[in-house]
Amino acid sequence: MIIHHLNCISTCPIGGKLMDGQTRSLVKRGHLTCHCLLLEADHGLILVDTGLGLEDVRNPKSQLSGFFLAMVSPDFREEMTAVRQVESLGFNASDVHHIVLTHLDFDHAGGLNDFPHATVHMLQEERDYALKQRTWLDRQRFRPQQWPTEQHWRLYGIDEGEDWFGFFSISQLEGVPNNIRLVPLPGHTHGHCGVAIKLADKWLLQTGDAYFYHQEMDPQSPFCTPGLRFYQTLMEKDRQARLNNQQRLRELSRAQGNQIELFCAHDVVEFERLSGRSARVPVQHLRL
Numbered sequence: 001m002i003i004h005h006l007n008c009i010s011t012c013p014i015g016g017k018l019m020d021g022q023t024r025s026l027v028k029r030g031h032l033t034c035h036c037l038l039l040e041a042d043h044g045l046i047l048v049d050t051g052l053g054l055e056d057v058r059n060p061k062s063q064l065s066g067f068f069l070a071m072v073s074p075d076f077r078e079e080m081t082a083v084r085q086v087e088s089l090g091f092n093a094s095d096v097h098h099i100v101l102t103h104l105d106f107d108h109a110g111g112l113n114d115f116p117h118a119t120v121h122m123l124q125e126e127r128d129y130a131l132k133q134r135t136w137l138d139r140q141r142f143r144p145q146q147w148p149t150e151q152h153w154r155l156y157g158i159d160e161g162e163d164w165f166g167f168f169s170i171s172q173l174e175g176v177p178n179n180i181r182l183v184p185l186p187g188h189t190h191g192h193c194g195v196a197i198k199l200a201d202k203w204l205l206q207t208g209d210a211y212f213y214h215q216e217m218d219p220q221s222p223f224c225t226p227g228l229r230f231y232q233t234l235m236e237k238d239r240q241a242r243l244n245n246q247q248r249l250r251e252l253s254r255a256q257g258n259q260i261e262l263f264c265a266h267d268v269v270e271f272e273r274l275s276g277r278s279a280r281v282p283v284q285h286l287r288l
């Protein structure tokens with residue numbers, strides 16, 4: 001299976017170096033990715049997360065909340081949307097048959113609009129909670145404007161799981177090869193998941209927003225920048241579960257690091273290592 005790493009629109013949070021650890025200044029904005037995957041499977045394309053989409057680029061003020069627009073100021077370039085990168089690889093949007101979603105936050109679900117025929121797979125718990133819109137922050141992060149394809153969603157209970165390296169996993173995603181599975185990692189949201197993909201020689205685990213900074217997975221001395229620590233605390237729905245899952249992922253990485261490659265959605269260092277290119281360019285530049 002061929003895998004493409006796509007950064008589907010960077011975000012540029014206030015806090016600079018305090019967020020990403022790399023930007024030279026605290027005054028300048030930082031740089032984070034929306035790390036999605038495009039999988040070329042036998043019977044069609046599968047996307048893991050969708051980043052921000054065309055409608056977010058064209059009408060950010062109606063699609064997204066003013067709070068997050070101010071806080072993370074996405075770098076709205078149409079060529080970085082998932083659909084444009086899919087096209088630049090020579091495919092059509094309709095070739096994407098399935099989307100496996102880590103969670104419904106605006107920076108993961110924004111591209112759902114651009115693949116109206118795809119079946120979307122996620123935990124039932126994620127959909128149920130996101131629809132409730134209980135708090136002010138829920139209404140800023142979960143944007144029903146991004147979900148017109150809701151009739152194509154397939155929802156899974158956590159009890160449908162089976163063991164995967166000591167984690168629950170859901171491998172029977174309707175129509176999806178069973179080498180791709182949802183791995184529930186609640187905390188950031190109630191129905192938050194990682195997505196595990198079996199390759200010839202190892203597993204990839206896209207951990208979504210289970211952690212935000214590559215050094216958080218350091219088994220000896222885990223470290224997160226203060227800005228991203230703050231952001232994760234702001235966004236968490238279940239602190240105990242989030243920290244517990246981070247600890248489990250660190251342990252998984254330590255014990256199974258040669259078999260499983262972990263990465264998260266927003267870390268530029270991980271994105272550039274895995275994609276082999278700058279996070280600021282779309283995928284077709286790889287082929288020039």
Ligand SMILES: [Zn+2]
Nearest residue numbers: 105107209265
């Ligand atoms: Zn996110």
